[in-house]
Amino acid sequence: MSEAVLDSGAADAPDKQGLVEDWSRDKQVFGVPWGKAMMWIFLLSDTFIFSCFLVGYMMVRISTTDPWPNPSEVFALDAFGVPVPLLLIAIMTFILITSSGTMALAVNMGYRKDRKKTFWLMVATAILGASFVCMQAYEWSKLISEGVRPWGNPFGAAQFGSSFFMITGFHGMHVSAGVIYLLVIAFRVRNGFYEKRGGNYEIVEITGLYWHFVDLVWVFIFAFFYLW
Amino acid sequence: MAADSTQHPLKIYWIMWGALFVLSTFSYMTDFMGDGTLRTFLILLFMLAKAGGIVWIFMHMGWERIALKLAILGPPIAILVLITLMALEGNYVEESRLQNYGESTFEPETPVHH
Numbered sequence: 001m002s003e004a005v006l007d008s009g010a011a012d013a014p015d016k017q018g019l020v021e022d023w024s025r026d027k028q029v030f031g032v033p034w035g036k037a038m039m040w041i042f043l044l045s046d047t048f049i050f051s052c053f054l055v056g057y058m059m060v061r062i063s064t065t066d067p068w069p070n071p072s073e074v075f076a077l078d079a080f081g082v083p084v085p086l087l088l089i090a091i092m093t094f095i096l097i098t099s100s101g102t103m104a105l106a107v108n109m110g111y112r113k114d115r116k117k118t119f120w121l122m123v124a125t126a127i128l129g130a131s132f133v134c135m136q137a138y139e140w141s142k143l144i145s146e147g148v149r150p151w152g153n154p155f156g157a158a159q160f161g162s163s164f165f166m167i168t169g170f171h172g173m174h175v176s177a178g179v180i181y182l183l184v185i186a187f188r189v190r191n192g193f194y195e196k197r198g199g200n201y202e203i204v205e206i207t208g209l210y211w212h213f214v215d216l217v218w219v220f221i222f223a224f225f226y227l228w
Numbered sequence: 229m230a231a232d233s234t235q236h237p238l239k240i241y242w243i244m245w246g247a248l249f250v251l252s253t254f255s256y257m258t259d260f261m262g263d264g265t266l267r268t269f270l271i272l273l274f275m276l277a278k279a280g281g282i283v284w285i286f287m288h289m290g291w292e293r294i295a296l297k298l299a300i301l302g303p304p305i306a307i308l309v310l311i312t313l314m315a316l317e318g319n320y321v322e323e324s325r326l327q328n329y330g331e332s333t334f335e336p337e338t339p340v341h342h
Contacts, residue, residue, distance in 0.1 A: 022295040030296045040300050051307045055314050062318030065325050066334040072259050073339045090256045097252055101245035104286045108238060146339065154337040205288070212286045216279055223275035227259055228268075 039206045043213045046174075050217050053167050054224055060159035069156035071226050074143070089226050092135050093218065099128035100215040103182075103208045110204030115189055118204060122186035125211060129179040136172045140165075167221060174214050181207060244285040251278045 022029050030037045061068055072085035079087060106121035143164070150165050152158040185207045188194065194201055255274040261267045284290040289297060 019294045019298070022293060030299070031293055032296065037296070040296065044300055044303060047304050048307070051304070051310070055307070055310055058311070059314045059318045062315060063321035063325065065322060065329070065332040067332065067336055069336065069339075076339070085259050086256065090252075093252050093256070094249070097245070097248045100248070100282065100286055101241065104241045104245070105238070108241065155339055156334070156336045209287055212282050216282050216287075219275055219278045219282070222255065223271050227255070227271050 033202050035206050039209045057163040064157040064159055066157040069160045074155055086226055088139055092132055093222055095128050095132050096215045096218050099125045100212055103211045107205045107208040110201035119186050119190040122182050126179045126182040129175050133172055133175050171217055178211050178214050244281055247281060
């Protein structure tokens with residue numbers, strides 16, 4: 001992939017992998033636009049927040065003596081009269097993956113300066129994200145109607161509810177914020193905001209980093225909370 | 229399509245997208261397996277494969293310089309220490325609960341969906 005150079009700062013660096021050179025050459029280290037570096041650092045801090053939630057969930061699940069509710073039963077959904085385990089969660093997973101794909105294409109179209117395609121791909125990503133949040137709202141109301149509360153539930157250990165609402169709630173908040181972020185940037189791309197600033201569409205990639213991170217977190221939630 | 233040095237060929241995204249769908253399907257299928265070490269192993273395997281693909285291809289980490297790779301991917305390794313400590317602590321707390329309060333008397337209902 002030698003043609004696939006994304007970071008313009010790398011061009012003046014002496015060697016593609018020069019870690020020591022990068023840290024000692026007395027100018028910006030990472031060779032990426034500052035917005036991208038800051039987004040990565042923000043995502044790193046977000047990684048720690050989600051890790052703390054998941055580790056807390058692991059701790060209460062290990063330490064409780066009550067039986068843990070079986071996620072494939074709790075999250076089952078009737079399809080044509082047959083309960084299918086984790087049906088809605090599986091659909092939500094595929095929606096988020098689809099949205100990650102459209103986002104990746106939007107970033108690529110941004111670098112091609114194809115404003116129309118970038119706009120529509122970002123809008124598609126935002127719509128998929130919004131439908132994910134709607135399904136999550138449905139899931140929450142379904143569980144609440146069945147008696148799941150942060151302080152207890154009829155299916156097993158009381159800690160199930162608090163872990164569930166905290167982890168999926170915080171993730172859903174990230175998705176909602178991402179939808180707003182995507183729409184703001186998409187409309188700016190369309191109305192030529194970035195043309196006035198030298199036609200630099202790095203911002204689409206930065207937005208993409210955030211969106212892919214939301215998908216990334218869902219991969220871990222899906223594995224540890226729903227499948228485990 | 230204009231060939232410019234700042235563009236990736238689209239092909240790699242289509243491959244990654246397809247791979248994510250396949251891996252997610254496998255991931256979902258583990259829910260129909262019997263519990264055991266194999267299932268745990270497969271859950272972790274598919275999870276890490278998906279996470280790796282998203283970070284490396286979709287988030288372009290594979291094309292970044294090693295200084296950025298280390299700065300972002302290095303610190304999360306510390307979380308493994310937290311996981312280990314909390315797993316040990318969790319087992320200890322469970323044991324002392326069993327010793328002091330005895331077995332759980334909780335009788336769970338089976339979820340019924342409509």
